[in-house]
Amino acid sequence: xxxxxxxxxLRERVRQQRPLLHHITNFVVMNDTANVTLHxxxxxxxxxxxxxxxxxxxxxxxxxxxxxxxSPEWVESMLVAGKRANELGIPIVLDPVGAGAxxxxxxxxxxxxxxxxxxxxxxxxxxIGALAGMGGVVKGVEAVVEADxxxxxxxxxxxxxxxxxxxxxxxxxxxxxxxxxxxxxxHEWLKTLTGTGCSATTVVAAFAAVEQDYVLATxxxxxxxxxxxxxxxxxARGPASFKVAFYDAIYHLSTDQIxxxxxxxxxxx
Amino acid sequence: xxxxxxxxxLRERVRQQRPLLHHITNFVVMNDTANVTLHxxxxxxxxxxxxxxxxxxxxxxxxxxxxxxxSPEWVESMLVAGKRANELGIPIVLDPVGAGAxxxxxxxxxxxxxxxxxxxxxxxxxxIGALAGMGGVVKGVEAVVEADxxxxxxxxxxxxxxxxxxxxxxxxxxxxxxxxxxxxxxHEWLKTLTGTGCSATTVVAAFAAVEQDYVLATxxxxxxxxxxxxxxxxxARGPASFKVAFYDAIYHLSTDQIxxxxxxxxxxx
Amino acid sequence: xxxxxxxxxLRERVRQQRPLLHHITNFVVMNDTANVTLHxxxxxxxxxxxxxxxxxxxxxxxxxxxxxxxSPEWVESMLVAGKRANELGIPIVLDPVGAGAxxxxxxxxxxxxxxxxxxxxxxxxxxIGALAGMGGVVKGVEAVVEADxxxxxxxxxxxxxxxxxxxxxxxxxxxxxxxxxxxxxxHEWLKTLTGTGCSATTVVAAFAAVEQDYVLATxxxxxxxxxxxxxxxxxARGPASFKVAFYDAIYHLSTDQIxxxxxxxxxxx
Numbered sequence: 001x002x003x004x005x006x007x008x009x010l011r012e013r014v015r016q017q018r019p020l021l022h023h024i025t026n027f028v029v030m031n032d033t034a035n036v037t038l039h040x041x042x043x044x045x046x047x048x049x050x051x052x053x054x055x056x057x058x059x060x061x062x063x064x065x066x067x068x069x070x071s072p073e074w075v076e077s078m079l080v081a082g083k084r085a086n087e088l089g090i091p092i093v094l095d096p097v098g099a100g101a102x103x104x105x106x107x108x109x110x111x112x113x114x115x116x117x118x119x120x121x122x123x124x125x126x127x128i129g130a131l132a133g134m135g136g137v138v139k140g141v142e143a144v145v146e147a148d149x150x151x152x153x154x155x156x157x158x159x160x161x162x163x164x165x166x167x168x169x170x171x172x173x174x175x176x177x178x179x180x181x182x183x184x185x186x187h188e189w190l191k192t193l194t195g196t197g198c199s200a201t202t203v204v205a206a207f208a209a210v211e212q213d214y215v216l217a218t219x220x221x222x223x224x225x226x227x228x229x230x231x232x233x234x235x236a237r238g239p240a241s242f243k244v245a246f247y248d249a250i251y252h253l254s255t256d257q258i259x260x261x262x263x264x265x266x267x268x269x
Numbered sequence: 270x271x272x273x274x275x276x277x278x279l280r281e282r283v284r285q286q287r288p289l290l291h292h293i294t295n296f297v298v299m300n301d302t303a304n305v306t307l308h309x310x311x312x313x314x315x316x317x318x319x320x321x322x323x324x325x326x327x328x329x330x331x332x333x334x335x336x337x338x339x340s341p342e343w344v345e346s347m348l349v350a351g352k353r354a355n356e357l358g359i360p361i362v363l364d365p366v367g368a369g370a371x372x373x374x375x376x377x378x379x380x381x382x383x384x385x386x387x388x389x390x391x392x393x394x395x396x397i398g399a400l401a402g403m404g405g406v407v408k409g410v411e412a413v414v415e416a417d418x419x420x421x422x423x424x425x426x427x428x429x430x431x432x433x434x435x436x437x438x439x440x441x442x443x444x445x446x447x448x449x450x451x452x453x454x455x456h457e458w459l460k461t462l463t464g465t466g467c468s469a470t471t472v473v474a475a476f477a478a479v480e481q482d483y484v485l486a487t488x489x490x491x492x493x494x495x496x497x498x499x500x501x502x503x504x505a506r507g508p509a510s511f512k513v514a515f516y517d518a519i520y521h522l523s524t525d526q527i528x529x530x531x532x533x534x535x536x537x538x
Numbered sequence: 539x540x541x542x543x544x545x546x547x548l549r550e551r552v553r554q555q556r557p558l559l560h561h562i563t564n565f566v567v568m569n570d571t572a573n574v575t576l577h578x579x580x581x582x583x584x585x586x587x588x589x590x591x592x593x594x595x596x597x598x599x600x601x602x603x604x605x606x607x608x609s610p611e612w613v614e615s616m617l618v619a620g621k622r623a624n625e626l627g628i629p630i631v632l633d634p635v636g637a638g639a640x641x642x643x644x645x646x647x648x649x650x651x652x653x654x655x656x657x658x659x660x661x662x663x664x665x666i667g668a669l670a671g672m673g674g675v676v677k678g679v680e681a682v683v684e685a686d687x688x689x690x691x692x693x694x695x696x697x698x699x700x701x702x703x704x705x706x707x708x709x710x711x712x713x714x715x716x717x718x719x720x721x722x723x724x725h726e727w728l729k730t731l732t733g734t735g736c737s738a739t740t741v742v743a744a745f746a747a748v749e750q751d752y753v754l755a756t757x758x759x760x761x762x763x764x765x766x767x768x769x770x771x772x773x774a775r776g777p778a779s780f781k782v783a784f785y786d787a788i789y790h791l792s793t794d795q796i797x798x799x800x801x802x803x804x805x806x807x
Contacts (some may be wrong), residue, residue: 023759026584027296027565028371028568028572028584029298029569030296030297030338030571031301031463031464032569032801034463034464035462035463035508035509037463038462038508039461039507039508040660043408043410044409045367045370046295046297046337046338046412047338047371048340049338049339049341049373051340051341052339052371052372052373052374055371055372055373056370056409059370060409061409068584069585069586069587070282070587070590071586071589072587072589098583101594102590102594103374103590103593104587105590139597140558140560140582140594140597140598141557141581164393191511191571192576192577192789193576193577194569194572194573194582230616237783237785237786238577238784238785238789238790239573239576239577239785240577240783240785240786240789241783241786243509244509244513245506245510246509248506248507248509249507251461251507251509252507262430289677289678292676298608300566300567300569300570303566303732303733304731304732304777307730307731307732307777308776308777312678312680313677313732314639314679314680315564315565315566315605315606316607316612316636316640318607318608318640318642320610321608321640321641324640324642325639326679328599328639328677328678329678353694392719475683501555506724513779514775514778514779515778516777516778517775517776517777517778517779518777520730520776520777520778521776
């Protein structure tokens with residue numbers, strides 16, 4: 001089975017298994033990521049209360065931690081949920097929104113990486129650079145200066161914390177520190193909408209829930225996400241009509257479309 | 270006046286009276302339910318702070334309690350608002366999101382039912398089954414196993430707490446424990462979007478604000494909600510374009526459309 | 539340069555400078571105002587935690603304070619962020635959502651006006667009337683009775699707190715207590731959606747980040763916002779399709795469209 005066949009098979013597996021994705025995420029994107037979860041084929045639940053997160057995560061196929069509108073109490077809940085996920089072998093996907101922008105964001109994300117066994121981290125070049133200590137400037141939640149060398153930053157982060165690290169941008173990079181996969185799907189319209197990074201993370205979590213090769217799962221998810229954007233773009237008259245077409249495309253994304261359109265390469269390092 | 274005429278008359282009454290719907294609801298759907306409130310003809314307000322909920326609810330036509338992203342503090346605010354609503358005779362509509370999925374959700378919803386006089390409870394088959402102790406399994410916020418007998422579960426819940434209970438699904442069931450109304454409007458696209466149950470609850474609250482026969486109000490609201498989905502479906506190319514067409518249809522839903530399309534029957538028990 | 543040329547130039551300046559707009563805002567509109575920020579040309583960040591707001595605001599071009607779903611803790615964070623913004627000369631734009639509806643809302647907004655140097659306040663007629671003590675009744679977040687004299691109420695508020703006050707409605711009024719500008723752009727569809735006032739405030743903040751004449755910046759922003767609504771209206775089949783077209787129009791709003799369509803007049807008092 002070639003790579004695009006494998007990606008298409010994973011997308012179908014999400015549809016068939018309908019994994020529950022437990023999100024502890026930011027207020028801005030909750031509605032969007034719940035919808036993206038449904039459209040890709042999973043079941044969403046948003047639950048942040050310390051009193052229930054350990055019980056909720058036990059039913060999940062993956063746990064998404066996204067401290068985009070963090071407070072210390074929510075970070076504590078993320079730790080409670082994450083520790084239980086680790087006990088149960090449920091993969092955790094971290095979206096370090098705004099790491100590098102404030103001390104609270106940088107230290108909270110580092111703490112999650114240190115105290116939990118995170119499976120996958122997906123961020124922009126500035127966030128991953130900031131966490132790896134290898135350049136990148138984050139203003140708010142946007143990378144205004146890229147990491148010096150995104151591949152090296154991702155590899156450093158991957159090795160330091162034993163995670164799969166993904167840097168998304170014009171070209172997405174996915175690595176466990178050794179293997180490196182590149183994804184060349186995507187579209188410029190994605191940058192005109194809030195929360196597209198967060199939504200990409202949700203799709204990564206859906207794939208990680210059904211495939212334990214997290215490098216492959218992450219690259220496959222990012223290819224599907226980017227390909228849906230490409231397929232939607234011709235219907236866009238602006239960012240909002242793009243969003244409608246994009247969500248419709250995620251929902252319909254088919255084996256034939258993935259076979260023809262996914263652009264993933266494994267780098268020879 | 271036959272039943273469909275009555276339903277159409279209620280829909281117009283909402284437009285004319287513009288009831289304020291005070292929501293204490295979850296983060297995922299706040300934007301959606303505020304828009305649905307406006308589209309059906311009401312005025313939305315979202316207010317959760319213990320310091321203001323008793324004052325805010327006094328101006329409302331109905332109070333919506335939706336612990337979909339609950340925390341103990343928010344449940345306390347729900348109790349404060351609910352007690353004031355009870356004193357003032359303002360109907361409370363409860364959406365027990367995720368009841369059955371965690372202990373916190375089940376006990377919090379039971380506590381709301383025990384300490385407040387709830388007018389109407391609307392949930393999926395799993396949630397109502399869990400609260401009635403009559404089967405149903407909830408994973409996250411989705412009924413993955415239906416209640417053993419949804420009509421019996423709704424009747425049990427209605428009798429136990431003195432509420433009108435509504436189970437929504439392919440066929441919606443509305444009962445006060447004695448009378449049973451069935452609603453056969455709706456569309457499969459609704460299941461591809463987050464928060465459609467919460468939005469249905471909002472429409473129920475709008476109708477309960479203008480009609481004290483809560484069995485009729487609930488069935489009428491669910492018929493209008495489902496009918497708008499049916500009218501929107503031909504314009505859908507996927508879930509997001511369906512959502513746009515659906516909200517437009519809620520706004521425009523007319524007496525003629527309701528006369529022709531509402532499908533409500535009163536069961537002979 | 540005539541007035542419409544100036545407005546068009548400001549709109550381009552936002553696109554070029556990409557100001558970061560730090561929002562401490564309500565849960566209902568976070569997604570909408572983040573998208574509107576991107577579409578008008580800025581960078582959004584939503585951050586409310588007391589532990590990071592002072593650091594975050596230091597990178598911002600403007601600070602938006604919107605206590606639409608307020609709690610005492612969030613108001614404290616607004617004060618922390620606002621004091622730092624004042625030290626750094628970063629303009630603060632206040633959206634006093636629901637002032638007049640509850641004691642908590644009225645007193646919290648007054649406290650923000652008293653303890654901070656607010657640059658601009660934008661509200662509906664009821665909110666501004668309530669804060670100025672000059673009539674207006676707010677039900678939830680809607681002005682159900684207009685201020686007795688919106689121009690006089692805005693002028694009173696402007697003088698009392700040394701702010702630019704904007705009352706939006708069929709005709710928008712902007713004043714620093716002496717100069718008065720009127721904006722006649724806008725469309726009825728805006729009233730069918732939640733959070734359009736909040737989104738107007740976001741656009742005002744974007745313009746205030748690039749222009750220190752806050753009367754001009756506010757009037758220009760409101761003209762652009764209203765003009766985008768006018769341009770979108772022909773594509774609307776209802777409120778949701780209007781919203782899609784409106785956001786697309788904000789993104790594309792061009793110098794030629796502003797030259798031809800902005801309707802701002804400076805009143806001779």
